[in-house]
Amino acid sequence: MEVLTEVGSLVLRVYLLRALWTALYAQNAAPMNLPLHSMITYATVALLMSLILEVDGTRLIREKIREGTIATDLMKPISVPLYFFSDGVGQTLLHAVLVVPSLAFALLMVHVDVPPPATLAAFAFSFLLGYCVNFFLNFLMNSIAFWTLETFAVQLIVRWVSDLLSGQIIPLTFFPGIFGRLVFGLPFAAIYSTPLLIYVGVIPASQWMTYFAVQILWLALFGALSTFVWRAASRRVVIQGG
Amino acid sequence: MPIIQTRDLRKVFRSVRRRPGALGALRTLFSRDYEERVAVDGVTMSLEAGELVGYIGPNGAGKSTTIKMLTGILVPTSGSVDVAGIVPYEHRKDNARNIGVVFGQRSQLYWDLPLVESFExxxxxxxxxxxxxxxNLAEFVSLLQMDDFLRTPVRQLSLGQRMRGDFAAALLHDPKIVYLDEPTIGLDVVAKEAIREFIARINAERGTTIILTTHDLADVERLCRRIVLIDRGTIIYDGDVERIKNEYGRFRHLVLRFEEPVERPQLPGAELEESAGVRARFRFDRNRERADLLIREASERYKLEDVTLEEPDLEAIIRRIYVEGYESRTEETVS
Structure with a gap:
């Protein structure tokens, strides 16, 4: 049942996106290097990616802190962050299964370009890096609960900013002037924009390595920050209730 | 060489003092006062391997905080702690291998999985x-009679079944030390007794060192030779259960039941505490008066239907200590 509603809502969103971009392109001249069919491909793939990326595996951290059950995890000989990561990957894989029927239906409705295998592989690799950056971003945000117990507001803000600046809704190449250059310098670009622009061919093969490097840089930075935050957090654990 | 050793262990929690109301909440954002709460205030204790110690104190006395420092999930504000040669908060994971934990109020089993999957x-x-x-699994399944529900998801287990599952889960890896935090809370009398018997057996047969935190003093009377009493973060008594009973058990009660109502009965050497119709309750000092003589005296004065001598139980003693505070009465009893 859940599968049906999820696929249903996805099909609707694919349809709306196609209608929206088609209408927008009809009003304005197509931006260079991103014709309509590429744009629809971009939007559809972004939607499918969001099925996986919006699964917040680290939500468990906040829940466990609020309920105090993190105590029992800390009393086991395990690395708790790694446990959260494994749990997150598990949840993601479960949701990834949903992508398959969604993809099949989406393909019936819109034409999605399929790039050559090398590009596809580069996309997959970049997506994996983006997934990890996204994980650490969520991890950091949920870890705020160690101090405040509540993270809803912060997450909502970051989510909005990230939706806009990650290239999930609008390709970052559409942003004008200085702003356009700035958004590429933000970590959010590493999550959606880089894999997607590789997919549609805006980032040519010659620049793949540079973009991977930037993603890896963000990953390393967020990873280090998460380690630091986790250390500080676990020194000040206040277990709820008793 | 003690297996658990703490010295001047202290834990101070600092929290933001919140002001009431919406305006107060806003002011809290800008100017913060902190309030400090001393949860554990200089606890020094040591346990030998194989001991089974009752760690007792009223709510909020610092029991759980101490246990959390022993498990390594809380970092002490000051003082030292050593558990089986490891400083818990520095080597949480190494320490975790040596310990097992059972919380009566909180399960460590995986809620959606069949019990046996949690064990796996x-x-x-x-x-x-x-x-x-x-x-171990075979032994625990038979001792705790878990055959019937081994394949049942944990969320469907009764409290008694879940507790048995939690005990098995805490002991599967042969821990040297086990912390039990109110392990019999909410259980019926039969289940309580089964759990107590299991605890005694694990302690005797495996030599597991056990710290038992509980509000049910029957657990302590049944299982522990030694108790550590903590109140407001400090240890107020550490020693034999028998000794504290002797110190505080100076007063006993004699309950008389008369054949017909007696108005204000009198008994030399004993103090009337309450009387109602055919029933009277006297208090006497065990060191000064002998129960048999008192009973003889009473039977000469009144027509008795029934006589009961009330031994002070641990619960009554502890209740008094919580209310009045503890001061050693050793001198009185020795003489």
Whole structure:
């Protein structure tokens, strides 16, 4: 049942996106290097990616802190962050299964370009890096609960900013002037924009390595920050209730 | 060489003082006062391997905070702690291998999985050798009678079943030390007794060191020779259960039941505490008066239907200590 509603809502969103971009392109001249069919491909793939990326595996951290059950995890000989990561990957894989029927239906409705295998592989690799950056971003945000117990507001803000600046809704190449250059310098670009622009061919093969490097840089930075935050957090654990 | 050793262990919690109301909440954002709460204030204690100690105190006395420092999930504000040669908060994971924990109020089992799957997961987490795992599981299943619900998801278990599952889960990896935090809370009398028997057996047969935190003093009377009493973060008594009973059990009660109502009965050497119709309750000092003489005296004065001598139970003693505070009465009893 859940599968049906999820696929249903996805099909609707694919349809709306196609209608929206088609209408927008009809009003304005197509931006260079991103014709309509590429744009629809971009939007559809972004939607499918969001099925996986919006699964917040680290939500468990906040829940466990609020309920105090993190105590029992800390009393086991395990690395708790790694446990959260494994749990997150598990949840993601479960949701990834949903992508398959969604993809099949989406393909019936819109034409999605399929790039050559090398590009596809580069996309997959970049997506994996983006997934990890996204994980650490969520991890950091949920870890705020160690101090405040509540993270809803912060997450909502970051989510909005990230939706806009990650290239999930609008390709970052559409942003004008200085702003356009700035958004590429933000970590959010590493999550959606880089894999997607590789997919549609805006980032040519010659620049793949540079973009991977930037993603890896963000990953390393967020990873280090998460380690630091986790250390500080676990020194000040206040277990709820008793 | 003690297996658990703490010295001047202290834990101070600092929290933001919140002001009431919406305006107060806003002001809290800008100017913060902190309030400090001393949860544990200089606890020094040591336990030998194989001991079974009752760790007792009223709510908020600092019991759980101490246990959390022993498990390594809380960092002490000051003082030292050593558990089986490891400083818990510095080597949480190494320490975790040595300990097992049972919380009566909170399960460590995986809610959605059948009980036995939780055990399997713990086997993987602790890297328990297959042979040890099989032997322990078989033993616990038979001792705790878990055959019937081994394949039932934990969320469907009764409290008694879940507690048995939690005990098995805490002991599968042969921990040297086990912390039990109110392990019999909410259980019926039969289930309580089964759990107590299991605890006694694990302690006797495996030599597991056990710290038992509980509000049910029947647990302590049944299981522990030694108790550590904590109140407002400090240890107020550490020693034999028998000794505290002697110190505080100076007063006993004699309950008389008369054949017909007696108005204000009198008994030399005993003090009337309450009387109602055919029933009267006297208090006397065990060191000065002899119960048999008092009973003889009473039977000469009144027509008695029934006589009961009330021994002070641990619960009554502890209740008094919580209310009045503890001061050693050793001198009085020695003389």
């Amino acid at each position: 997961l713990l086997r993987a987490i602790y890297g328990i050798p297959q042979s040890t795992y099989k032997r």
